[in-house]
Amino acid sequence: xxxxxxxxxxxxxxxxxxxxxxxxxxxxxxxxxxxxxxxxxxxxxxxxxxxxxxxxxxxxxxxxxxxxxxxxxxxxxxxxxxxxxxxxxxxxxxxxxxxxxxxxxxxxxxxxxxxxxxxxxxxxxxxxxxxxxxxxxxxxxxxxxxxxxxxxxxxxxxxxxxxxxxxxxxxxxxxxxxxxxxxxxxxxxxxxxxxxxxxxxxxxxxxxxxxxxxxxxxxxxxxxxxxxxxxxxxxxxxxxxxxxxxxxxxxxxxxxxxxxxxxxxxxxxxxxxxxxxxxxxxxxxxxxxxxxxxxxxxxxxxxxxxxxxxxxxxxxxxxxxxxxxxxxxxxxxxxxxxxxx
Ligand SMILES: Cc1cc2nc3c(=O)[nH]c(=O)nc-3n(C[C@H](O)[C@H](O)[C@H](O)COP(=O)(O)O)c2cc1C
Numbered sequence: 001x002x003x004x005x006x007x008x009x010x011x012x013x014x015x016x017x018x019x020x021x022x023x024x025x026x027x028x029x030x031x032x033x034x035x036x037x038x039x040x041x042x043x044x045x046x047x048x049x050x051x052x053x054x055x056x057x058x059x060x061x062x063x064x065x066x067x068x069x070x071x072x073x074x075x076x077x078x079x080x081x082x083x084x085x086x087x088x089x090x091x092x093x094x095x096x097x098x099x100x101x102x103x104x105x106x107x108x109x110x111x112x113x114x115x116x117x118x119x120x121x122x123x124x125x126x127x128x129x130x131x132x133x134x135x136x137x138x139x140x141x142x143x144x145x146x147x148x149x150x151x152x153x154x155x156x157x158x159x160x161x162x163x164x165x166x167x168x169x170x171x172x173x174x175x176x177x178x179x180x181x182x183x184x185x186x187x188x189x190x191x192x193x194x195x196x197x198x199x200x201x202x203x204x205x206x207x208x209x210x211x212x213x214x215x216x217x218x219x220x221x222x223x224x225x226x227x228x229x230x231x232x233x234x235x236x237x238x239x240x241x242x243x244x245x246x247x248x249x250x251x252x253x254x255x256x257x258x259x260x261x262x263x264x265x266x267x268x269x270x271x272x273x274x275x276x277x278x279x280x281x282x283x284x285x286x287x288x289x290x291x292x293x294x295x296x297x298x299x300x301x302x303x304x305x306x307x308x309x310x311x312x313x314x315x316x317x318x319x320x321x322x323x324x325x326x327x328x329x330x331x332x333x334x335x336x337x338x339x340x341x
Contacts, residue, residue, distance in 0.1 A: 012301045013308035014294060016050065018252050018275045019141045019178035019203045021114050023050030026269055026297075026309050027290050030256050030277035031055045031118045031143070036103065040287060041111055047290035050275060051114040054107060056145055057100045059121025062130050065096045097130060101137040108138030116180070120145040123163065124170045131174040144171050145182040147209050157188045164193075165200055172201040180254065182206035185237055194245055204252030205245070206277065207238045229280035234258030239271045244327050246272025247319030260289075262296025272314035 016026040029035050029044045029052045036055040044052055107115045117139035119131055131142050146164050164181075172179055179201065185208040187193050194205060215226045235258030242253050255268040256277040265276040281289050306312050314320065318327040325331065 012298050012306060013310070014048075014298065016269075016274055016309045016313070018051070018254065019116075019180055020252075021051070021140060021178070023114065023275065024048070025050040025290075025294055026273075026275045027259075027265060027293055028053060028116075028254065028275045028277045029282060029287070029290070030279040031145075032279040032283055034279070034282050034287070038103070038106060038110065041107065043287040044282075044290065045111055045113050047287045048294045049113060049287075049290050051116055052107065052111065053116040053118055053143055053277065054100075054103060054139075056118040056120035057097060057130060057134070059119075059123070059125070059127050061100075062097050062121075062127040063125075065098075097133075101133055104134055104137035104139050108140075114140040116141045116143050118143040118145055118182075119171065120147060122146055122148045122167065124167045128167070128170045128174055131171045131179075135175045135177050139177060141178040141180060141203075142171065142175055143180045143182055143206060144168065145206075145209065147182075147184065147211070149211070161187070161193050161196070165196060168197060168200045168202060178203040180204035180206050180252070182209055182256070184209040184211055185241065186211075190241060191245060191248065194249060198249060198251045202251060204254060204274070205249070206254040206256055207241055207245075208257055210234070210257045229284060230258045230260070232258050232260045232264050235260075235264045235268060238273070239268055240327065242268060242273050243271035243317045246314045246317035262293040262300065265293055266297050266300055269309060269313050270316040272317040274313065 014025045016023050018028070025048050027049055029049045031053040032055065034040050035044070035052050041052065104115065104117050115138065117134040117137070119128075119134065119142060121127060131144075134142060144167070146167065148160075150160055168179075168181060181197055181202050181204075183205060197205065210230060212225065212227060214223045216222070217224050235255070238255040238257055242255055245253060252274045253272055254275045254277055255273040256279070259265050259268065259276045259278040260281040268276045278290070278293075301307075301312070318324045321327070326334075
């Protein structure tokens with residue numbers, strides 16, 4: 001990565017439109033403990049992030065703790081705001097719903113970039129009314145994360161997709177602000193489901209959730225959770241699918257997983273992403289990583305006479321390349337046969 005100071009005179013326009021919001025840059029701070037830390041917000045904004053996604057409020061958290069908050073919310077918004085000031089300081093990633101709403105309010109007060117709140121769950125139910133509470137707290141968009149592991153062999157792919165669509169419709173009915181859905185990559189026909197989500201009123205897709213596989217400890221034989229941060233190589237999966245979906249989706253597309261440097265982000269924009277989201281890189285290297293990524297992108301664009309991100313987005317999507325088969329099965333055949341060469 002080259003020196004930041006040498007990029008101060010860039011005239012390229014890095015702005016992009018995501019979920020109908022005009023963002024100053026295509027790098028968004030993805031949900032993680034870093035975006036949940038108010039002490040980091042200013043650095044994230046100053047480094048040039050286009051928006052920030054706060055950590056998720058989980059279905060499980062809401063169902064566990066919603067009773068007391070609901071009673072307060074029923075008393076009206078003023079009573080709610082007042083009640084939040086009595087809550088203990090935000091000092092834990094897994095915060096309760098009331099403190100989570102206070103975090104959204106605080107982020108809106110302190111940040112000028114858009115604040116996207118995240119809801120995380122898999123089944124329709126009373127908890128989805130929190131989408132409305134997040135909107136009332138100031139969220140400018142909602143990201144619904146349907147992180148799921150389907151372990152019941154009686155459930156068909158169609159059953160699972162129907163449940164997600166019911167959930168999306170329930171959340172959609174709660175809010176007026178734009179709604180994005182964050183998905184995992186494992187769908188039998190992702191394009192079909194993506195189009196169905198768009199028809200259900202979704203304004204954007206966030207591709208992809210990074211599923212965390214468990215590990216086995218060979219000393220204790222325990223199955224252990226193990227969080228490993230991503231690498232750049234993992235950005236090829238969102239690149240592949242965003243490149244395909246861009247041709248027939250009109251909603252926004254955000255890339256997440258494996259965005260570590262300006263080159264990763266640029267490839268995803270060329271494939272058709274409206275924004276790229278980054279979490280692991282910020283956790284490893286701090287918010288300044290965003291400034292370095294943007295500087296690299298500005299340089300790359302200047303060298304090739306691009307004047308704006310809008311001009312290059314999707315220019316290398318499946319629809320726009322001379323041989324669309326490079327995004328399909330032919331790519332597999334060619335890759336395998338390129339080994340000896
Ligand atoms: C420690 C940690 C916490 C995360 N928390 C959330 C979360 O609350 N909600 C969510 O949608 N994604 C969450 N993510 C996922 C990230 O937002 C991101 O989608 C994922 O890590 C892939 O991006 P990356 O390769 O830049 O890390 C979390 C990731 C990490 C590493």
